[in-house]
Amino acid sequence: xxxxxxxxxxxxxxxxxxxxxxxxxxxxxxxxxxxxxxxxxxxxxxxxxxxxxxxxxxxxxxxxxxxxxxxxxxxxxxxxxxxxxxxxxxxxxxxxxxxxxxxxxxxxxxxxxxxxxxxxxxxxxxxxxxxxxxxxxxxxxxxxxxxxxxxxxxxxxxxxxxxxxxxxxxxxxxxxxxxxxxxxxxxxxxxxxxxxxxxxxxxxxxxxxxxxxxxxxxxxxxxxxxxxxxxxxxxxxxxxxxxxxxxxxxxxxxxxxxxxxxxxxxxxxxxxxxxxxxxxxxxxxxxxxxxxxxxxxxxxxxxxxxxxxxxxxxxxxxxxxxxxxxxxxxxxxxxxxxxxxxxxxxxxxxxxxxxxxxxxxxxxxxxxxxxxxxxxxxxxxxx
Numbered sequence: 001x002x003x004x005x006x007x008x009x010x011x012x013x014x015x016x017x018x019x020x021x022x023x024x025x026x027x028x029x030x031x032x033x034x035x036x037x038x039x040x041x042x043x044x045x046x047x048x049x050x051x052x053x054x055x056x057x058x059x060x061x062x063x064x065x066x067x068x069x070x071x072x073x074x075x076x077x078x079x080x081x082x083x084x085x086x087x088x089x090x091x092x093x094x095x096x097x098x099x100x101x102x103x104x105x106x107x108x109x110x111x112x113x114x115x116x117x118x119x120x121x122x123x124x125x126x127x128x129x130x131x132x133x134x135x136x137x138x139x140x141x142x143x144x145x146x147x148x149x150x151x152x153x154x155x156x157x158x159x160x161x162x163x164x165x166x167x168x169x170x171x172x173x174x175x176x177x178x179x180x181x182x183x184x185x186x187x188x189x190x191x192x193x194x195x196x197x198x199x200x201x202x203x204x205x206x207x208x209x210x211x212x213x214x215x216x217x218x219x220x221x222x223x224x225x226x227x228x229x230x231x232x233x234x235x236x237x238x239x240x241x242x243x244x245x246x247x248x249x250x251x252x253x254x255x256x257x258x259x260x261x262x263x264x265x266x267x268x269x270x271x272x273x274x275x276x277x278x279x280x281x282x283x284x285x286x287x288x289x290x291x292x293x294x295x296x297x298x299x300x301x302x303x304x305x306x307x308x309x310x311x312x313x314x315x316x317x318x319x320x321x322x323x324x325x326x327x328x329x330x331x332x333x334x335x336x337x338x339x340x341x342x343x344x345x346x347x348x349x350x351x352x353x354x355x356x357x358x359x360x361x362x363x364x365x366x367x368x369x370x371x372x373x374x375x376x377x378x379x380x381x382x383x
Contacts, residue, residue: 009037010041010042010261012034013035013037013042014261015262015282017031018262021063022061022150024059024060024178025059031061042054045261046063049222051222059175059178060177060178060181068223075285077089077090079145079146088127089139091129092116095119096144096147097152098119100112100153105174106171106173109141109158109160109172110163110169112144113137117129117130117131137163144160145160148172153172153175187204189204217246224247225257225258228254229258232283232353232354233272233273233274234247234273237272238272247273251268255275263277263278265278287354291331292331293343295330296347297346297350297351299322300315300347300348301347301373302374304356304366305372305374306374308365308366309365310363310364312364315364316340316344355369356370
């Protein structure tokens, strides 16, 4: 194998881990083979540049990625149809994991539901959940399907739709090695006794404070590399003084190492840095996209790129007019009263997640990177 082929394989393995930090033999066989083949080099690079830990066995590979910003809510877990998780689903997800930790090698959806219902009744949770409504049962099924997608559960027989309609049950294998590899915190949750949710989350993700210049520089490099790999764009204005000074002086070295390892392309501007993926694989929010929501998002981006900022009333009016202009191409119902609210919310949600827009209660402000979606007046050249 040539050095170029070796490099391409290592890049493919690292990109697979960045896109899906939990790879299983059943669902990601080819990627898992690559990770195991280049395990030594991958571990060394990840440990040196990010501080992330990589564990691999015959059945799975787990990249324990840290969280750059625990207050960022722009990339929620999503159900099968793309709908974001709400509080109830997140609580059910945690309860399901706790129940599965004590479960037998096999369980059914009905038994899991009963044990989750019992766990939800604990008074200190301040959480009300029953199985009386289809909506609540559907939330539990969404959680189970997420666990199926992650490889925590393996469906043996049955179908979740039968459970929803009370006509049947589902049998699952519980895959304990995958279940045990889910938590990514730097501390065990049971060791944290701090009061508020924010304080507990901070304790769960806290890292040791470096006490020498070399260790402080290492921590800065790792933190900035993580953010360049995880965030769509880093703005210098969002960094603290130490991060800003370090990234300004070391940006070429940091971005070069990322480019070599991943194949991403560094886009460095006066306002910040973005690592762009030419293959459009390492993202959970794509732009531009096809269909109605993708077109609305692109039009809103162009609108804000040209204006810089816009009130919500102005944006609603803009989306209403766009719906009339494109009614023959967009999905049905886009011109109905109030339809613009949902379209606009979806568009701003994507633009916020991509760090292109900052949304306040009554306005949306374009961030520097949105300038790439600005349009100049067309110029027709003569012969």
